[in-house]
Amino acid sequence: MEEAAVAIKLAIIAALLIGLFGFDWHWLASDQTLIDPNENLTVMERLRLLAGLLLIVQGFETSRYLGNAYDPAMRVRSMRLAQLIAGVIYLLFVITGLPLLMEFHGIADETAIITLAGRVAEILPALLILAAVMSRFSAAVADTVGAGGLFTELSGSRLSSRLGYIGLVAVAILLVWIGNVFDIVTLASRVFAEYYLLQCLVAIAATFRTARVTGMRRTALITSFAVMAVILALIVVFAIPVG
Secondary structure: OHHHHHHHHHHHHHHHHHHHHHHHHHHHHOOOOOOOOOOOOOHHHHHHHHHOOHHHHOOOOHHHHOOOOOOHHHHHHHHHHHHHHHHHHHHHHHHHHHHHHOOOOOOOOOOHHHHHHOOOOOOHHHHHHHHHHHHHHHHHHHHHHHHHHHHHHHOOOOOOHHHHHHHHHHHHHHHHHHOOHHHHHHHHHHHHHHHHHHHHHHHHHHHHHOOOOOHHHHHHHHHHHHHHHHHHHHHHHHOOOOO
């Protein structure tokens, strides 16, 4: 069922991007120009808002916990492809969506994109709602599997993944019940930044210890991991929610 949900979601995303391309084509033929709706924000405030959106473009580690079904090469390839495809889709959406944002004059909330999509094509709001349902279903399954696997891994297999599922679902329900969506996104971004920061530190230590990487390549890898670690540390400290 998850495969069907992903297929439907990708089809709707393709329809949205095609619609946005068409909207942009007509927009370019007009005399309109892009206007910054938040020109009063400083560069630092913009960067802090961007840091609070890290969650949107992360999280492709489900394959890591499918070792019983797939070999390491296949799992690494699947994670890389997932990151590449999602990154391309995200950038295309941001770029093609800029002219559409000029049409928005309401309150910025989690459903604003659905309202805006109606200006591109009348069918898009309904499709986006369906995509959101499918997206949350597939993401919930993927994140729950990943969290359960991580729970078992960190406990040294002393605790089952099912126990991790119960704890994860309970915390998720509590957060949604008491929190604001944008606050939750920023909180999740900070948590993931902390997690990836630790991974960068592990990568630096592993690069120092391995004999398979030497010379300039080792220096380049350590430097890149260190730069990413600094950026992630800044996200943990300075990220703020939209609105």
